[in-house]
Amino acid sequence: MKVKKFINRVKDFLGLDDFEKANKKKSVKNLLHKLKVRRKQLSKFLKKQSQKKRRKEIQEELDIVSLQIKKGRVILKKLNS
Amino acid sequence: MLKKIFLPTILVFLAYGFWISPDFKEISAGVAIFLFGMLSLEEGFKVFSGGTLEKILKKSTNKLYKSIGFGAVVTSIMQSSSLVSVLTISFLGAGLIGLSQGIGIIFGANIGTTTGAWLVAGLGLKVKISAYAMPMLVFGVILIFQKSKSVKGIGYILTGLGFLFLGIHYMKDGFEAFKSTIDLSSFAVSGFKGLIIYAGIGVFATVVMQSSHATLVLIITALSVGQITYENALALAIGANVGTTITAIIGSMSSNIDGKRLAAAHLIFNSVTGFIAILFIHQLIVVVDFTSNVIGIANDDYSLKLAVFHTIFNLIGVLVMIPFVDKLVIFLENTIKTKDLKKKDSYDSVRYFNESALAFPETSLVAIVKESKHLYENAFEIIAHGLNLKKSNIVSSMNIDDVIKEEYSNEIVDIDECYNRKIKGIYGEIIDFSTKAQSKMPPYYIEELYKLKHANRDIVEAVKDTKHLQKNLIKYSASSNSYIKKEYDFIKAGLAELLRNINIIATTDEEDVLLLVLSKSKVHIEKYDLIANGKLDELIRNNLVSNEMATSLMNDSAYAYDISKNLISMAETIFVDARSDMKELKQDMKISEDEIDSLLNKRKDL
Numbered sequence: 001m002k003v004k005k006f007i008n009r010v011k012d013f014l015g016l017d018d019f020e021k022a023n024k025k026k027s028v029k030n031l032l033h034k035l036k037v038r039r040k041q042l043s044k045f046l047k048k049q050s051q052k053k054r055r056k057e058i059q060e061e062l063d064i065v066s067l068q069i070k071k072g073r074v075i076l077k078k079l080n081s
Numbered sequence: 082m083l084k085k086i087f088l089p090t091i092l093v094f095l096a097y098g099f100w101i102s103p104d105f106k107e108i109s110a111g112v113a114i115f116l117f118g119m120l121s122l123e124e125g126f127k128v129f130s131g132g133t134l135e136k137i138l139k140k141s142t143n144k145l146y147k148s149i150g151f152g153a154v155v156t157s158i159m160q161s162s163s164l165v166s167v168l169t170i171s172f173l174g175a176g177l178i179g180l181s182q183g184i185g186i187i188f189g190a191n192i193g194t195t196t197g198a199w200l201v202a203g204l205g206l207k208v209k210i211s212a213y214a215m216p217m218l219v220f221g222v223i224l225i226f227q228k229s230k231s232v233k234g235i236g237y238i239l240t241g242l243g244f245l246f247l248g249i250h251y252m253k254d255g256f257e258a259f260k261s262t263i264d265l266s267s268f269a270v271s272g273f274k275g276l277i278i279y280a281g282i283g284v285f286a287t288v289v290m291q292s293s294h295a296t297l298v299l300i301i302t303a304l305s306v307g308q309i310t311y312e313n314a315l316a317l318a319i320g321a322n323v324g325t326t327i328t329a330i331i332g333s334m335s336s337n338i339d340g341k342r343l344a345a346a347h348l349i350f351n352s353v354t355g356f357i358a359i360l361f362i363h364q365l366i367v368v369v370d371f372t373s374n375v376i377g378i379a380n381d382d383y384s385l386k387l388a389v390f391h392t393i394f395n396l397i398g399v400l401v402m403i404p405f406v407d408k409l410v411i412f413l414e415n416t417i418k419t420k421d422l423k424k425k426d427s428y429d430s431v432r433y434f435n436e437s438a439l440a441f442p443e444t445s446l447v448a449i450v451k452e453s454k455h456l457y458e459n460a461f462e463i464i465a466h467g468l469n470l471k472k473s474n475i476v477s478s479m480n481i482d483d484v485i486k487e488e489y490s491n492e493i494v495d496i497d498e499c500y501n502r503k504i505k506g507i508y509g510e511i512i513d514f515s516t517k518a519q520s521k522m523p524p525y526y527i528e529e530l531y532k533l534k535h536a537n538r539d540i541v542e543a544v545k546d547t548k549h550l551q552k553n554l555i556k557y558s559a560s561s562n563s564y565i566k567k568e569y570d571f572i573k574a575g576l577a578e579l580l581r582n583i584n585i586i587a588t589t590d591e592e593d594v595l596l597l598v599l600s601k602s603k604v605h606i607e608k609y610d611l612i613a614n615g616k617l618d619e620l621i622r623n624n625l626v627s628n629e630m631a632t633s634l635m636n637d638s639a640y641a642y643d644i645s646k647n648l649i650s651m652a653e654t655i656f657v658d659a660r661s662d663m664k665e666l667k668q669d670m671k672i673s674e675d676e677i678d679s680l681l682n683k684r685k686d687l
Contacts, residue, residue, distance in 0.1 A: 025590075027666060034593035063680055064600045064672070065593075071670050 025079045032072040039065045091289060093256045108255030108299075115248025115295050119160075121221075122241030126159050128234030142182040145406060149399065152189020160197055160245075160294065162190040166329040166347065170340040170437055172444060180410050183343045186330070188350065188399045191322070195395050197294045198318075198388035201249060201301050207457075211250030217243030248295075252302045271312065276359055283320020293325035297391070301384045311383045315362065318391050323348075323355045340435055342413040344598045349409065354398025368393060417665040429459060429503045431510045442526045445518035449533050452511050453540070453655045459503040460540045461580060464644070466494040466679055467547045468554060468573055476575055476584045493555055496548040511537050529658075536654035539647035546647075550640040553633045564625040567617075568634055572641045575605060579645050587656045592666060595657065600672050602649050604680050 042062045049055050099106040142150040156165045166187060173183045217239045224236025270278055277528060284303045287296045297318060304314045327349040333344035358365060370380075378385045402409070438444045465472045466483040466489050474484045512573070517603050550572075557569040582598045589595050608614065617635060621625045657667050672680075 024665070026671075031592050031596075031666065031670075034591065035596075038593055038597070060604070060680065060683075061597060061601065063683055064597055064604070067672060067680070068593075068596055068600070068670055071672075072413060075669050 008040065021079060024075065028072055028076050028079065032069060032076065035065055035069050035072065087147075104255050104258040106255075107258065108252050111248045111251030111253075111255055111369050112290060112295055112299060113248070114244050114251060115298060116290060116292055118241045118244025118246075118248055119292060119294065120241070121237050121244060122160065125234045125237030125239075125241055128237065142178050142186065145181065145185045145403070148178075148182045148185025149189040151659040152186035152191075153193040154189075156190040156193025157196040160200075160279070162293070162325065165190045165193070166258055166343075168437075170329065170333055170343055170435065170443070172438075173339040173343055180339055180342055180346070180413065181406050183339070184346045184350070184406055187347050190404065191351070191354075191395045192392075192399060194293065194325075195388070195392040198297050198301065198391045200437060201298050202305075202384040202388040202393045211246055214246035214250065217246070236540060239559070249298055249302065251300060253306070256303050256306045256308050275313060275363060276316045279316035280320035280323070280355065280359060283317035283322075284318075284324040285320075287321045287324025288327045293321040296321040296324070301387060304387060305384045311386070312362075312366075314383065314387050315390055316359075318387060319355045319358045319394070322391075322395070323351050325379065326351050342417050345413055345562065346409055347415060350398065350402055353402065354394060357397065358394040365390065365394060365397075428501075428506055431455070431507055431514075434510060434514050439514075439518050439521055442518070445522070446526060446529055446533070449511060449515055449518070449530070450655055450659045452507065452514075453537050453651075456504065456507050456511065456537060456540050457583075457651065459507070460544050461583075463494075463496060463499045463503060463544050463577070463581070464547045465489070465580060466499070466547070467496045467544075467551050468576060469494070469558075470573070470577055475580050479507060479576050481574050481581075484577050485570055493551070496544065496551060500544055500548070504541060508537060532654050532658065536651040541650070543644045543647045545641045547645045550637050552646070553637050557630070557633070562626065562630070564620060565630045565634065568620075568626075568628040569637070572609070572637060574576045575608065576641060576644060578605065579648060583648060583652045583656070586652050596667070596670055597650070599657065600665070601642065602645070602652075603672065604677050606642055606645040606649065607677060607681055609638045609645070 010072060039062065042058055042065060046055060046058045046062065095109060098109065137151075142148040152165060152169075156162050159165065169178075169183050169186045169190075172178045173180065177184075179503055221236045221238075221240030221243055224232050225240060227233055227236065283296060283300075286299070287293050290296060300309070300314050300317045300321070303309045304311065309317070326344070329344040329347045333340040369386055372389050372393065373380075373382075373386050376389075378389065431452055432455055433448045438448050462472055465475055469488050469490065470484060471487055471489050474487055477484075512534065519530055522530065554569050554573060557565045558573065560566045560569075579602055582602045585598050586595055589598075617631060620634075621628075621631050652669070
């Protein structure tokens, strides 16, 4: 039996793939939580900010964070399916 | 000069010895075979050390007691304090562990090495181990010729053990025959004088053989056949302990400053321990007798008693030195300094490379990442000063518009000269080290190495592009044409912001901040595309800038674009991918070209 095949069999036997998946899920969830907190903060700043240039910058950050939240949700969905 | 005559003198001395005494020849052959066995053993362990051992070392050295334990266990298993000290020097050089942890491992290695005396005194002389030597050698050599690396490693270990056993056998036989012709014990010197003379002989023998293990085996075998007295054997063991530091000293010659400090620490530690042992030799003998009685060693079994002595005096040494580790580190840092620190404006050189790290792929990679960060530090300084910006302002929370207003100097920084002093040499060394490391790396490490080489090339390209950009940037930043000045200030502000973002990426622990800043930087570089965003057309159409200015602006925007792209790519490799927790996450969350375009369009609409 080839070494790689043997390692995969041991991994299957011990359920290490699930362990890796669970770890990844945990880190994506953690990141999503942080991104959501940041989005909330940025929305608050945007409301308070009156300077046009600064508003533009905050809006840009807000768009990036929203995009990443969307991506994070897709990854999480994939991991759950 | 001394170095040149040392080797021939030793060879002539040995040749004369072989000529006058066949027994001396047998003992020397035993030592040579023993040393060869150790080399083979080291080679075998090196096969298994790539990756696993390094990972264990990283985790087991975060506390002093752990470092000591690690040094003791690994040395006991490998039966080679020299391999452990070389390994420690390579880790120190790569910046994986600090000097105090390195010292801890050396302390532990001193304890671990005492197991060798126990093995030889307890097993080697009591059991006829040479009987095992031959089969081990046969099996070992067969395995060495196999293709698989691990099987080869086992082959080297078996052959190493076989040679060790065979060496001990020859030494023992030689001494027994020697006894019938010359009685070395008649040369025994008693009292303090004898102690000093024999300790000196112990130092000399270990320096010549570069192995305290070999000296100790020689002492124990000579003692077992009554060729030397017990007291003189103790002095020889003390000397061997001091002489063994020569391996670390030689190993540190090709290493960086921390390796040299570690070798000095090893010498100080073993010398202090030896001094204490000589000073309290009578008290130690009483302790050894007492311990031997407790563990059931016969009164006349001097070989085992020597093993007890070796263990006790090394343990005492470690216990005495532990409270002074921090002070020792401070002392070494103050006394052994880098040349660069003394000469501020000299040519900068690599900090984390040493030849011994090349044998360990993971250590080599860590060393290259660290050195790349060092190269970036220098590049950051050159780019900032080349753009006439203050480094401290860039990394502060100061408004970017204010950062570009405050100039670094009234004179133009010579980027070429800075490049030669702070980039060229280090970059050359990184490429040289990477190429050497590549030849010893398994394929799955090579992809990482390739990325790191690219990252370093990106740094160098960014510095070179800054040089091209500098001339016009300085010229038009002071121009009376407010339109061209505004455009160049825009480039300057963009690059200042990028350097600030990379600094955030390099220092933050927050994954969300890292992803946000990285994505923002990628979006921002698109603003240098003056043709796509219509800025250049507008300036030319309205006759706001001359043709020469327009051409310069177009070229310089391209330089700014390249600098940004190269630096972002570099940051992804050496600051993000180097963090195992972020590498995969970054890959999954990466924003695509289309997404960047849509973000830019949204920005225009605002």
